[in-house]
Amino acid sequence: MAPSLLRSSSLLVLVPLLLAAAPAPKAPAPPRLEDTLPDTFSGVERVVAVGDVHGDVDALKEVLRLAGIIDAKDRWIGGKTHLVQTGDIPDRGDQTRAAFDLLMRLEQEALAAGGRVHALLGNHEAMNMLGDLRYVSPGEMASFADQSPEADSAGSPPGLNGHRVAYSLQGRYGQWLRRHAAVVRINDTLFVHGGVAPGVPGTDLSALNRWVRQDFFPGQPPGGARNPQGPLWFRGYALGEEQEAGPALDAVLQRYGARRMVMGHTTNRDGKVKVRFNGKALLIDTGLSTGYGRNLAALELRGGKVNALYREGPVTLATVETPAAAPRPAAPKPRKK
Known part of the structure; x- marks a missing residue:
C-alpha cells in the first residue's frame, strides 16, 4: 500500500478514537442569582419618575418628552437626571417589546451622559417571567414570535414560544429584567412598584431585592x-x-433611611399624582397608557421641591417637612435681690 494511503487510513481510524476520548462539551452554566445590584444613589440633582406603561410605548415617549428626558428623535437629553420607571411595562397593550427596547437603549445613553435609568420590577414583569400570561394581549404575544426558532403548536396563540424564550432567564428580556431591582433609594426617597410593607425580610435594600428576585431562579426558596x-x-x-x-x-x-416613598401599581382614576400621609407617600400611576385614559404625568424631585409634571404645566406638591429642632428653654432670669 502506498505511504499516502497508509496515512489516510490511519487518520480515518484515529479521528473517531480521539472524538470518543474527548470530554463532552460542558453545558452552559445556569443563570446565577446576583447577590447585590445597585440600589442606593446619593447626590442626584434631578429625579423623574414615571408610572405604569402597560404596553403603550407612544404614551411613554410622550411623557418622557414632557419631562425633558428625550428629544423628538427619542434620544436621551436628560443629562445627569435619574429616570425611574416604577414597573408594569408589559401587558394590556401591543407595544410592550418596543417599550422594553426604548428603555434598554436609554439606559446606555443615560450612563454615557452621567445619568441613570432605573426600570424597576413590577408585578406584571414577574407574571410574564413566571408564565402567568392572563393579561398578555394577542398583538403583544405575536410581537415576540422571532425570539424562538420553534414554530408555535397548532391552536396556541401566535408568538407563544417566542414569548417564553424572550422572558426566560437567558432570553433577551428576561435576562435584562432579572438584573433589575424592585426597590431603589435615590437621595432620601424610596421608589417601588407596589409598596414596601413593614414585614418584608432583610435589613437592607440588597437583601430585600434579592428576596424578590429569587422567585425567578430554580432551586431558591419562595421569594x-x-x-x-x-x-x-x-x-x-x-x-x-x-x-x-x-x-x-x-x-x-x-428602616431604610428615607423620607418618602414613590409608588405605581394602583391607578389614580383622576389622572393626577396622589399625595398621602402628609407627603410621605406619592402615588404616580395616573393611567398613562391609552387603555387607562392616556393621562400623561411624571413626578420630578429637584432642589428640595416635588413637582407633578402635566401637559398643562408643573404643579408643586406638598413635601415632607423636616421636623424643626425643639427650641431651647430660655435661661432663667436672675432673681432680684
Missing part, C-alpha cells in the same frame, strides 16, 4: 415576586386608612 405582601403587590399605602397605615410607613422609611 417576594409572588408574595402578596411583597413590594411588587402591596397596596397598603395606596388603599389603607392613613391612621392605621401611617405608623407602618414611618417604620419602613426609618
Whole structure:
C-alpha cells in the first residue's frame, strides 16, 4: 500500500478514537442569582419618575418628552437626571417589546451622559417571567414570535414560544429584567412598584431585592415576586386608612433611611399624582397608557421641591417637612435681690 494511503487510513481510524476520548462539551452554566445590584444613589440633582406603561410605548415617549428626558428623535437629553420607571411595562397593550427596547437603549445613553435609568420590577414583569400570561394581549404575544426558532403548536396563540424564550432567564428580556431591582433609594426617597410593607425580610435594600428576585431562579426558596405582601403587590399605602397605615410607613422609611416613598401599581382614576400621609407617600400611576385614559404625568424631585409634571404645566406638591429642632428653654432670669 502506498505511504499516502497508509496515512489516510490511519487518520480515518484515529479521528473517531480521539472524538470518543474527548470530554463532552460542558453545558452552559445556569443563570446565577446576583447577590447585590445597585440600589442606593446619593447626590442626584434631578429625579423623574414615571408610572405604569402597560404596553403603550407612544404614551411613554410622550411623557418622557414632557419631562425633558428625550428629544423628538427619542434620544436621551436628560443629562445627569435619574429616570425611574416604577414597573408594569408589559401587558394590556401591543407595544410592550418596543417599550422594553426604548428603555434598554436609554439606559446606555443615560450612563454615557452621567445619568441613570432605573426600570424597576413590577408585578406584571414577574407574571410574564413566571408564565402567568392572563393579561398578555394577542398583538403583544405575536410581537415576540422571532425570539424562538420553534414554530408555535397548532391552536396556541401566535408568538407563544417566542414569548417564553424572550422572558426566560437567558432570553433577551428576561435576562435584562432579572438584573433589575424592585426597590431603589435615590437621595432620601424610596421608589417601588407596589409598596414596601413593614414585614418584608432583610435589613437592607440588597437583601430585600434579592428576596424578590429569587422567585425567578430554580432551586431558591419562595421569594417576594409572588408574595402578596411583597413590594411588587402591596397596596397598603395606596388603599389603607392613613391612621392605621401611617405608623407602618414611618417604620419602613426609618428602616431604610428615607423620607418618602414613590409608588405605581394602583391607578389614580383622576389622572393626577396622589399625595398621602402628609407627603410621605406619592402615588404616580395616573393611567398613562391609552387603555387607562392616556393621562400623561411624571413626578420630578429637584432642589428640595416635588413637582407633578402635566401637559398643562408643573404643579408643586406638598413635601415632607423636616421636623424643626425643639427650641431651647430660655435661661432663667436672675432673681432680684
